[in-house]
Amino acid sequence: MKKIDSIPTGKIERVTKLVSTGVKVGGNYLKYYGEKVVNPNLTKDKLHENNAADIYDGLKELKGSALKVAQMLSMEKNLLPQSYVDKFSLSQFSVPPLSAPLVRKTFKTYFKKYPEEIFDTFSPDSINAASIGQVHKAVKNGNELAVKIQYPGIRESISSDIALVKPIAIRMFNLQGTSDEYFQEVEDKLIEETDYKLEISQSMKVIEDCKKIDNLLFPNYYPEYSSDKIITMDWMNGIHLSEFCSSDASQEERDKVGQTLWDFYMFQIHSLKKFHADPHPGNFLVDKDGNLIAIDFGCMKEIPNDFYIPYFEVSTPDSLNNIAYFKSKLYELEILKTTDTKDEIEFFTNMFHELLSVFTLPIQAEVFDFSNPDFQNKIAALSEKFANDKTLRKMNGNRGSKHFIYVNRTFFGLYNLMFDIKAKVKIKDFEKYLN
Structure with missing residues (x-):
């Protein structure tokens, strides 16, 4: 490459x-x-x-x-x-990496030393290269390490990139008149992802809070070999989750990995009220024993109670069966507004009722089989329906609290991972880890 x-x-x-x-x-x-x-x-x-x-x-x-x-x-x-x-x-997890001279220069700039001055051995060629940084393999005192180096100038370009993307997003997603807090939320999270000292502290906190979860492993982090642009952690042996999904793994192995992933996210969301908000396969490995390994905590989202409570209350069967109560929760979540017309209230109430009736099917079940394509097909059908809805195009798509951005992204990402794993999971299994 x-x-x-x-x-x-x-x-x-x-x-x-x-x-x-x-x-x-x-x-x-x-x-x-x-x-x-x-x-x-x-x-x-x-x-x-x-x-x-x-x-x-x-x-x-x-x-x-x-x-x-x-x-x-x-x-x-x-x-x-x-x-x-x-x-x-x-x-x-597969983009063109920085050249070796630029890696050494970057390391010298941010760590004041070349990598070979710190580690016993350091591979000049990256193992993985992604959007914000790339990973190199190193050895120190006999321990295999993964060293993530942030690309130069990434943090400084975030604000201008968001400014460039904003008008395109407004047009694509019908967000005319939208509040700047949506874009500020995205910008703030991207800036956090470039703060590697913050990522180390978040990682160590997640490890401490979630170490009780069965079949879930994490690398150790080494602050003494890290800086605000470099993270050093244990090298973890395993295959990317996407490789596991496309392998000939048995249903029992798939259920084990899927259950661990589900429990990990549900425990974070419902117990910690702060969770890993970047659920893509590049952030997870599976080892030879079928343990799930979480390796990246740059993007974390905290849910305030005034959002968490109505978000999950609106999803209950009682809420879906009581339109007046359902509608009151839509106001709390800023999906409905006091300035809406009668037609807007009726349209968005019906729209979100239909969406949530499908979207919440897994969390309302005792056991859910993500290998069954019916649920995925229902979501796909709704996506196509609303993408082609001429009435929706005429209305202001600026709906909901800013917290929806990363909470919904996390649930959609988690669902997609579960579809790929094809696991059958016990939905409330995570409750055994609650205090």
């Missing part, structure tokens, strides 16, 4: 790269419509494939928050054409 010697960090450089990517996408559309004149039966499959490749190629050179957007979109399997999902999934 080609290595990168520099990353565009200035606003002009990054805008230029995005503009050039847009020109390529525009060319793809012109080519598609030209060919469609000759062949009216031509589908958009090739167009989607070309656009996905050009967009990903542009984002992977920018890295940082721009590439993080692709990573987040890769989890939205029901919202994007498959060609985009396939291409953007590469951003989870």
